[in-house]
Amino acid sequence: MVTNTPTEYTKRFWKFLNDDSWSSFVVTLVLAFIFIKFIFFPTLSLLTGTALPLVIVESCSMYHEEPGFEQTFVSEIYGNFGISLEDTGSWIFQNGFSKGDVIFVVGPKNLEVGDVIIFDGGQNHPLIHRLISVDEKFTTKGDNYKTNGGLLSSEMDIPEERIIGKALFRVPFIGWAKLIFFEGTRDSRNRGLCR
Numbered sequence: 539m540v541t542n543t544p545t546e547y548t549k550r551f552w553k554f555l556n557d558d559s560w561s562s563f564v565v566t567l568v569l570a571f572i573f574i575k576f577i578f579f580p581t582l583s584l585l586t587g588t589a590l591p592l593v594i595v596e597s598c599s600m601y602h603e604e605p606g607f608e609q610t611f612v613s614e615i616y617g618n619f620g621i622s623l624e625d626t627g628s629w630i631f632q633n634g635f636s637k638g639d640v641i642f643v644v645g646p647k648n649l650e651v652g653d654v655i656i657f658d659g660g661q662n663h664p665l666i667h668r669l670i671s672v673d674e675k676f677t678t679k680g681d682n683y684k685t686n687g688g689l690l691s692s693e694m695d696i697p698e699e700r701i702i703g704k705a706l707f708r709v710p711f712i713g714w715a716k717l718i719f720f721e722g723t724r725d726s727r728n729r730g731l732c733r
Contacts, residue, residue, distance in 0.1 A: 587645025588703035593656055594713030595639045596663060598732035599680030600654070602634035612683045619670045619677070621651065629668070630654060631705065634681045636732045638714040641666060643703035649676070654705035659692035664702055667693060676701065682732075 555562055555569075582591040603609060607626040616622075626632075629652035635641070643656055651669050655678060659665035667678035676696040680686035721729050 586643060586703070587647070588643050588656075590656060590664065590702050591643050593641045593643055593664065593666065594716055595635055595637050595641060595666060595708075596717065597680075597685070597728065598637050599682050599685050600631070600634045600666060600668070601636050601682045601685075601732035603733075605633045607632075607681070609683055610681045613679075613687060615679060615689060616670065619651075621670060626652065628652065631668075631681075631708070635708050636710065638711045638717055638731075640709045640713045641705045642707050642709070644706050646698075646701040646704050649701070649704060656702040656705065657696055658700040658702065659690075659696075661692065665692065666705065 555566055579591070583589055585591075607623060607629075610616075610626075611623050631654055641654075641656070646655060649655065649669060649672055651672055653669045654666060655669055655676070656664050656666050657676075657678070665678070667680045669676055670679050671677035675694075676698070677689070678693045678696065679689060680693075
């Protein structure tokens with residue numbers, strides 16, 4: 539007689555998941571999706587204080603060709619906001635970041651000039667840019683002087699409620715695992731690696 543205890547069900551299910559078959563592969567994918575969507579991300583959101591605890595960089599707006607901010611300061615915009623090259627010494631992401639990097643995000647607390655924020659810029663996806671002004675409303679700018687010579691209207695007068703979070707650290711290139719599937723739909727100027 540076969541016993542149908544919870545332990546026996548668990549053992550059989552575990553054996554099925556470890557089976558080398560298409561059905562076990564599909565079930566494993568479904569379980570992984572359910573875990574990530576309904577357990578992992580909600581828990582991470584709760585712990586970080588933001589709805590988007592992980593974001594993938596989709597553009598080159600924060601890319602630096604060389605380390606530091608020397609090339610970034612080609613633009614006069616920083617001077618117009620009272621920011622000098624010397625002020626950047628303590629800024630996070632000294633070397634910017636690249637398309638395909640995954641950014642770990644926390645809630646938008648204690649924002650200062652030089653922080654990198656994620657905000658709703660009124661486009662399809664949130665923007666990830668550096669704060670250059672913190673007043674009643676916020677102003678940001680992408681570090682890449684080639685793609686961000688001037689200020690976009692979406693970068694100015696950002697109310698606090700549109701700020702999603704503050705970038706804390708990055709993991710290089712692993713976001714390409716997702717981006718590669720959408721590169722063909724992008725404008726040819728926005729495809730591929732940053733350069």
